[in-house]
Amino acid sequence: MSHAHDTDSAAQKPLQPPDQTTKAVASLTAPLTPAIPADTARHSSTALNPLPESAYILSQPQENDLQDIVDIPDQAIRRKQFLQQDRYSRRLRQKMQRTIIRSSLQRKRQPSKLVLLNLILLSILVFGIVLPIGFSAGYLLQAYVTLSTLSTHTISGINHLYTVKDLFTAPQQDGSTNKNLLDTSKLTRAQHEITAARQDFQQVQTVLDNTPWLQSIPQLAPQLTPYFTTAHAASQIGIDTTTIGQEVVTTGLLLAPQLQGSLLSTSKAPLITEPQFQQIQLTFNRILPHLESIQAQTGQLSLNLLPLSAATRQQLTSYIQLLPQVITTAKENRDLVNSLGWLLGVDQPRTFLVQTMDRGELRATGGFTGQYGELTIKNGRVAPFSLQNIALLEYSDNSPTYGNVAPDAYRSWWPFANWGLRDANLSADFPTSANLEMERYKAEVNHQVDGVILFTPITIEHVLKATGPITIPRYQETITTQNLEAKLHYYQLSHAGIVKEKRIEHINDDESARKMFTSALAHTLIDHIRQAPIKELLGIGQQMLKDMQTRDLQVYVTNPTVENILKRAGDAGEMDRSSRRDGLYIVQTNVSVSKASEFVKTTFTEDVQLDSSGGATHNLTMYFDYQQTGPVYGFDTYRDYLRIYVPPDARFRSGSGIDNGDPLCGGVLGACPNTNVYPHRELVCPAGQYIAGQASPMLYDQFVGQDHPLDKVGGPTNFQSDMPQRAMFGGYVVIPKNCQATVKLSWYVPAHSVQTYQYYVQRQAGTNPDYHLTIHPANCKAQAKASSQFTTDMSKDVLFSAKVAASTTC
Known part of the structure; x- marks a missing residue:
């Protein structure tokens, strides 16, 4: 123990x-x-x-x-x-x-x-x-x-x-x-x-x-x-x-x-x-x-x-x-997966109308649609794709455009007869233009498509950033982001380029030959993308999403679910029609039948004065500087139809610089003075160059085949809007080469908010105008110290905001 x-x-x-x-x-x-x-x-x-x-x-x-x-x-x-x-x-x-x-x-x-x-x-x-x-x-x-x-x-x-x-x-x-x-x-x-x-x-x-x-x-x-x-x-x-x-x-x-392998390969096996x-x-x-x-x-x-x-x-x-x-x-987006299946053609093939836009000939959606093709997807596989020259379809002896007129909403100003697919992109609201294009394509080609895809050369430049330079062997050309647009215009518009195409493609007709290089480039680029690794495809996809935000790439589909997804993401190319804020959309349309748009430098300067209720008085000045520094395919004089879209409750105040159709001088009226033709400087040209020259045949043109006179100028000539829930001021601006035009407009928009003023300004695809905006608060009229000032190149839509009343003493 x-x-x-x-x-x-x-x-x-x-x-x-x-x-x-x-x-x-x-x-x-x-x-x-x-x-x-x-x-x-x-x-x-x-x-x-x-x-x-x-x-x-x-x-x-x-x-x-x-x-x-x-x-x-x-x-x-x-x-x-x-x-x-x-x-x-x-x-x-x-x-x-x-x-x-x-x-x-x-x-x-x-x-x-x-x-x-x-x-x-x-x-x-x-x-x-x-x-x-x-x-x-x-x-x-x-x-x-x-x-x-x-x-x-x-x-x-x-x-x-x-x-x-x-x-x-x-x-x-x-x-x-x-x-x-x-x-x-x-x-x-x-x-x-x-x-x-x-x-x-x-x-x-x-x-x-x-x-x-x-x-x-x-x-x-x-x-x-x-x-x-x-x-x-x-x-x-x-x-x-x-x-x-x-x-x-x-x-x-x-x-x-x-x-395994390329997602877009030519294999016939379902992806x-x-x-x-x-x-x-x-x-x-x-x-x-x-x-x-x-x-x-x-x-x-x-x-x-x-x-x-x-x-x-x-x-x-x-x-x-x-x-x-x-x-x-x-x-x-629970339906997003289902929508993806629709796009991939899992249940049945999907076909989309694809069109290129040349911003050298500016149109409402971004450029003239001179080439088209069908993109077909079945079980995730993309079928071989090629582009066709629209002129071979619509300028033929049996052209499906003969006798056609533009839709009612645009008929008051659209100047040409035989309206067709090439001119169907009349609205800056892309879903509207896409539906017009699908209707014309069905009428002219008899093919029903599931959507429309439009893109400018900027989108191709962005694709080239991901893929690297593309070589076209038979033309001995290497295309990069830096030379893409210049090469396209060289082969489409210059005599030397067209001659080279005719020789290489063994074609005698200029019109048939002049877009063959563009088709070869598109074919080579698509072939490269079809073999591209996933990493490269993802890079291209990400860039395309950005291009949809700027409208350099525009997509419309007939599937309501997919289209609504695009709308919610702001990628549908819609015109803003919000009733909760002020807005502006300036749309230019080159109807000169020329590729002169690239030589026109545009600058917009706007001054907005707010009042105590939150209403806004707009004073917009638009400068168009047309310096023909290179060859122009088509007529020299630049004819631009302007449409300025504003909220439906806007009230027009004044305007100047718009062609009113009343001849002033030149042409059959005799030469214009060498200088000071327009005292308020709505049009300024070098001495002796106030010359309108000839123009493509237009509806109701009394000077067909002759030199046209210069017309008097004033306020807008068209107040009938072609877009629901938007008011519109419209009219022509006519600018001879190497001249500058100035257009001024003023309007008032009632208040949408008594505290914060919001102004949504949209960018037209194919343009990059310099935009300078000054917003003056209600209690500080024209006082720069209290004003909000903005400057942008309008590479995308911009929402501007400012307080209705200044928080400090002016």
Whole structure:
């Protein structure tokens, strides 16, 4: 039997661990504190051995944790038990801390990888601080075992996901990663890794949910509740993330065989079948709930509690802030996947009318549509594509345009007979023009199309930025972003260029030959794109989205769902008709039958005076400087039909510089004076060059085949708007070569807001006018100090805002 003095003697000896398990604990170097970064834990060479299931659940300390309990008074026993446990706990903690510090100093730190799932590891590790000082040795041991188990599964799950990341981001020898995305062996391995990661995160959540002492944290230590909440939320994020990964990889394995190689190759095999597309739809529908779950869990994350750098925390915060937008967009566009199937021609082929626009001959949508072609897509495959010269269709002996007149809305000013597809883009509102074009195409070619695609040379220049220069071997030409437009005009408009085309293409007719180079370029470019890697295609796609914002690329489709998606994104090329703000859209149409638009420099200067009610008085001055610095295909005199669109409640005040059709001088009336023909300088020409010259035959033109006189000028001649919910001021501006014209207009728009004035100015495709705007607040008339001034090249639509009343004294 042991005696009391034996107990005292034992207490005074150096503290020995109660068993071999404790020795093992003292030698472990697994991180127990949030001061050790997750990335360091990931790259540690220390192995964390799996523990038995019984280690996940902590039990209360047993009596046999104490040494030699003897039959002595209860008070003495409790005192000695407390002293023994306290000394042992302190020594064990000190030894563990020394081990951790020593291990941390020896471990080489690795660069941090910003992966959201690191939050799981970081959150789990902070639980090292939840061990109260007074815990018994056995209780402390079991707490350590539980935390080690959590760390083991967390690190394992994260490493599985890092493996997946490395599988798909490791560059190939050519610097691309797209081959990785379509490699079925890599997809299969990724599937296994994601499954393993999900099991790890599920095990972490099981431990968190079923460990009694972790569940009691809110009662025992309320200040530690945020750490527990963050850890639990992070584990659920891991589960949701891996579930999404499983869905995506499964669908990827289904599609990968068809997606090998170029997406636009000439293969007749379907790129995507209807059953495969249905699988994509199911995947999309299954992913959304998990995204919503992740969003809900991010609300429980406390990033400030985690040992993150400021840059990492800021980046994670930006990701979290972006998530609601992604989910909202997905919800609002649930039909987007179905729409994609429609565009890809999964159920049946889709055909789109494609037209090029030459901004050298400016039209409402951006340029003259001199070439056309049909783009057909079936099961994701793009059929061979080519462009045709519109003149060969509409200028033939049996032209389908004979006797046609422009639609009623434009008939009052459109000057030419035999209206057809080449002139159908009369409206700056692209959906309106697209419908006119589809009607004419059906009438002239007898083909029904599913939409219209128009683009300017700027779009092709942007494509060339992604593809690099394109070589046309038989012409011995290399086309770049810098020389594209010049080469197009050289071969279409210059005698030397047309002669070269006739020789190369073995064509005798000038009209048939002059656009053959453009067709060859289009064919070569499409062939290149058809063989382009995914990375290049994605770059082209991103640039095209930007071009849709500027209207250099305009798309209309007959599918209402797809068209509404374009409208919501602001990519439909619509004319703004909002009733909640002021607005302006200046539309120019070159009816000179010439390519002179590129030589006309336009500058708009506008002064807006607000009144106390929020109404706006506009004074707009438009300068047109026409300097013929190069050859012009067509007539020298520039004839531009102006349409200025404003809110429907706008009230016209005054105007000048618009041709009113009343002859002044020149032509049959005799030569104009050498100078000062227009006293108010509405038109200024070099001495002796006030000459209108000849023009293309126009409807109701009494001077056909003769030199035209210059006309008197005044205010707009047309107030009948061709666009619903917009008022319009219209009329011709006639500018002989090397002259400058000035047009002035004034109007008033009633208030749309009494506090903030908003003015939405839209850009016409094919133009980049310099625009200078000054907005004067109501209580500071013409005081520059309090005015808001803006200058832009109008490369895109712009919304201007200003306070109705100045916040300071004028």
